[in-house]
Amino acid sequence: MKMEQIDKNWDLVVIGGGITGAGVLREAVRMGLKTLLVEKNDFAYGTSSRSSKLVHGGLRYLKEGRLHLTYESVRQRQRLLEEAPGLVDEIDFLMPVYKKRGPGRLPLTAGLVLYDLMAGKRYHSYLDRKSFSEMVPGIDPTDLSGGFRFMDAQTDDARLVLRLIFESIENGANAVNYTAATRILRNEKQEVTGVSLADAETGKRTEVSAPAVINATGAWAETLHPVHESDMHLRPLRGSHLVIPAGRLPLSQAVTLIHPDDGRPLFIIPWEGALILGTTDIDHGKDIDTEVTATRKEARYMIDCLNAYFPEADIGLTDCAASFAGIRPILTNKKGALDPSKESREHVIWTDKGLVTVTGGKLTTFRILAGDALKAASPWLPESSMLHLKAPVFTENPQVPEAGENGLSADIWRRLFGRYGKKAISIAANARPEDLVLVPGTHTLWAEIPVAAQTERIRHLTDLLLRRVRMGMLLKEGGRQHLERIRELCEPVLPWDAGRWDEELQMYMDYVNTALRVPSA
Ligand SMILES: Cc1cc2nc3c(=O)[nH]c(=O)nc-3n(C[C@H](O)[C@H](O)[C@H](O)COP(=O)(O)OP(=O)(O)OC[C@H]3O[C@@H](n4cnc5c(N)ncnc54)[C@H](O)[C@@H]3O)c2cc1C
Structure with missing residues (x-):
């Protein structure tokens, strides 16, 4: 989405498109808030596509006596x-x-x-x-x-983020990737009035207004909002x-x-x-x-x-x-001498006149983080907005088709509905029979790839192959042998000319060979 297409006025801006930001967006939309999410890379680019993919209580936290965190995680x-x-x-x-x-x-x-x-x-x-x-x-x-x-x-962490984001968009939110929040705007009383945004690649800038901003930028949280207590970081x-x-x-x-x-x-x-x-x-x-x-x-x-x-x-x-x-x-305390594995995994929140920062926590507990962040932001939100934390996280899927429909097993239908919601039906219905089979070595259907390319706001091939589907991190050399077929599947739905395809393929292989490389192998 181009900068000039982003609306100027919002009830709430969420910065960061990982699980925390996506969870906040989902709940904010349920509250009836006009909400914009901005992500400076791709959605789920940060820790939320690099976790162990467990939705768990964490047995080891029990051993450390963190009963509350384990209990909340098990309930979630x-x-x-x-x-x-x-x-x-x-x-x-x-x-x-x-x-x-x-x-x-x-x-x-x-x-x-x-x-x-x-x-x-x-x-x-x-x-x-x-x-x-x-x-x-x-x-x-x-x-x-x-x-x-x-x-x-267990889950697919990036797809969990994406489903939250795309359901929020369907329900009236906006979410833009490759858009960085560069500055929090404030009035003379230091109250938040909005955010300065910049396209992370073209540098094009704009400003949006909002009385409340939730900073859900994970490890980057202090870049926009340093911790208020001087001995903590x-x-x-x-x-x-x-x-x-x-x-x-x-x-x-x-x-x-x-x-x-x-x-x-x-x-x-x-x-x-x-x-x-x-x-x-x-x-x-x-x-x-x-x-x-x-x-x-x-x-x-x-x-x-x-x-x-x-x-x-x-x-x-x-x-x-x-x-x-x-x-x-x-x-943690600046002295930071604790063994890393003994540091608390609880989330933390700090606020400043309309700016709420929420960080830490776990993938598993994203709804608790979302609820706590929105409660902290409530003084700056419309009075009528109410949290609905007991509502099911996603809109209910239509009846899962009979096993065997389109030649797909019950397990594959279940997986498709889980990842794409009701879009699962059109993925299967519009696919060629030869694309309703799995990419070797993965659980992904070929048919998912062009649909994700066309409908899931990708900017680069890396977005498609690392986060919309996960084959880039599952297969040796990022599944290089499949790239020709992927190009053939996606060419009709992406506005990329031959030069752009060559660039994207090169960029993808460079990423696979550096960021995902097995050290010393
Ligand atoms: C190795 C590892 C394994 C884990 N395994 C599990 C697990 O199995 N189960 C579990 O429950 N939890 C797990 N966790 C914890 C969990 O993954 C994290 O708590 C969670 O992903 C954090 O999500 P987040 O949205 O807060 O941060 P992130 O996912 O890092 O998202 C922050 C986003 O903000 C964006 N951003 C930064 N600055 C800006 C800006 N200025 N403007 C716009 N966007 C910006 C970043 O690009 C990034 O995408 C694990 C963590 C790690 C490190």
Whole structure:
């Protein structure tokens, strides 16, 4: 969308198009507020497309005594499982118990009982050594006593953001990507009056008016609104992941691994046709404006942990398809001596005369962040606007078609509805039969790609292949062998000439070979 097409007057401007901004936008629209969201890169470009993709309570937070955060997260997980099928779905977790490594059966039982109590449902069970080994083929049997099975949930983080944004647009909001908020405008009493915006690529500028602005820029929050308490600041912590082709390790459930070197929990999680191994938790120590990437040391740390549990598989960095990394903003004391994994994951809010900053928290708790931010902004919002936090997160989907319709299985229909809402029907109806099959190595239908290209506000090929569909991070070399077919599918719906296509393809491959490269591979 061009700068001059953006309306000038709004009740609320939301800055940042990650999960926090998207969640605020969704709730603001439900409140009847005329709301604009601006994102300086692509929607979900930041941490919200680089998470572990779990919608979870976080068992490890229990161990740290963070009962409140775990409870709120478990309750949100349960709601999202109910309200967003096909986008937030259950995933089984398995956790081995060894005689001489990791936590023993007793403390784990206590934690899992509490976890189930919070969910109001018993999910966990204990498996003996034989049953556990059968469920986790290749797990190191030395001193294995057995293990636990419990439930959590997973999502496609970027698609969760996108569905919130596109449903908000359908309900009257506007959301523009590649548009940076460069300055908060204020009157002589220092009250917020609007925001200066600039197209992140052309530099074209405009100003919009609004009495309230919510700054949901995650790790960048202090760029627009420094923390008011002088001894506090945002500490950017980096978390990295490796993507392993599914064929390399036959896992159909997620497995929790305790790192033999430092006792930190890591996960290996089946996701969208691949396995994700993560994560690290270290001080980023670099400029947050340069692309965040995994280092060789992090990659080795993760792969060593995997090999400690699956020695026979002997997975090396060259087996990995990609790596990706994101930043967690943590509000901390300037001295910042705490172990990164011990820093609080609770969200924080600070306000200043119409400007509300909300940061931290989790993907899982986005509705709590949205509600708290909007409550903090309420003095500057129209009096009649009311929060409806009990409403289902998405509008209800029409009846899911019978399995077999268009040759698609019930699971594929469910996934399509979860990710695209009612647009799922037109994706299937308008597709050629040969496009209603999966891109090899992923759970994406070819038919999704041109529809996303045409209708989901992409500016670049990277937006399409990394965030509308996720093949860029799932496949070796970003799925280079499929680019010709993708071009053929998208040429009719994108206004790009041959020169632009060449540029976009080059830009995409450059990104894949730098930002998503497996260190040292
Ligand atoms: C490695 C890792 C794994 C994680 N795994 C999980 C998990 O499995 N489950 C879970 O619940 N949580 C997880 N989290 C936490 C979760 O991912 C984050 O809390 C969440 O994504 C933060 O979302 P956000 O919208 O606040 O920030 P972001 O997603 O970073 O969004 C902020 C956006 O603001 C934009 N922006 C910045 N400045 C401007 C500006 N001036 N103008 C316009 N836009 C601007 C940025 O481009 C960015 O897109 C994880 C975090 C990390 C780091």
